[in-house]
Amino acid sequence: MPILPFTAAIFDMDGTITSNMHLHAEAFVIFGQRYRLSAPPAEVATGLSGKRNREILPVLFGRELTDEEIERYAEEKERIYHRLMERITLVPGLARLLDLLDARQFPIGLATSAPRMNVEPMLRVLAVETRFAAVTLGEEVANGKPAPDIFLEAARRLGTPPEQCLVFEDAYSGVAAAKAAGMQCVALATTHTPEELRANTAADLIVRDYEEFLAQLKWE
Numbered sequence: 001m002p003i004l005p006f007t008a009a010i011f012d013m014d015g016t017i018t019s020n021m022h023l024h025a026e027a028f029v030i031f032g033q034r035y036r037l038s039a040p041p042a043e044v045a046t047g048l049s050g051k052r053n054r055e056i057l058p059v060l061f062g063r064e065l066t067d068e069e070i071e072r073y074a075e076e077k078e079r080i081y082h083r084l085m086e087r088i089t090l091v092p093g094l095a096r097l098l099d100l101l102d103a104r105q106f107p108i109g110l111a112t113s114a115p116r117m118n119v120e121p122m123l124r125v126l127a128v129e130t131r132f133a134a135v136t137l138g139e140e141v142a143n144g145k146p147a148p149d150i151f152l153e154a155a156r157r158l159g160t161p162p163e164q165c166l167v168f169e170d171a172y173s174g175v176a177a178a179k180a181a182g183m184q185c186v187a188l189a190t191t192h193t194p195e196e197l198r199a200n201t202a203a204d205l206i207v208r209d210y211e212e213f214l215a216q217l218k219w220e
Contacts, residue, residue: 015170093210148181
């Protein structure tokens, strides 16, 4: 399906600007070993992609957690992830896409479920910390993905109507959130295969990276 004209772009972070979900999985494995947690079934793990630690941790522990427990466990897991973070790189073609969006004076936002403590370090490692006009965190909205809250707030901060925003996502819940917000959505096949994305999302376009997206968009 061709992408309709848009005037602003909103990017998810993990799995979308960098293909790093395997590093989060590695961090969760190390964390789980510390507490002798069993890995959730594959179908459950897939559904957790793109969600907040607040939603992930009770599933891993198999019980309700207090706010204090969630905060403590989340910080511990993210400290593990920080030790792996130096291995991340930009998804191919993203730097060129950001340059083209800037040249057209399109506002660019970041909307991520990642905890605050991860965002600045990741953007710094990737050398894109100055590229986003607005950064919206999952902890800043009432409901996490697949609810549309984070993308609606990102659009508000960019001063752009939702229907004029194009979202880039990799997770099922993220694509669902973008579509619920009334936005077009490009799904990156970094975390899931193109076939999985076609079967489980209503993405308007599925690409392997931003080079493929730009080739289809035909921007010069």
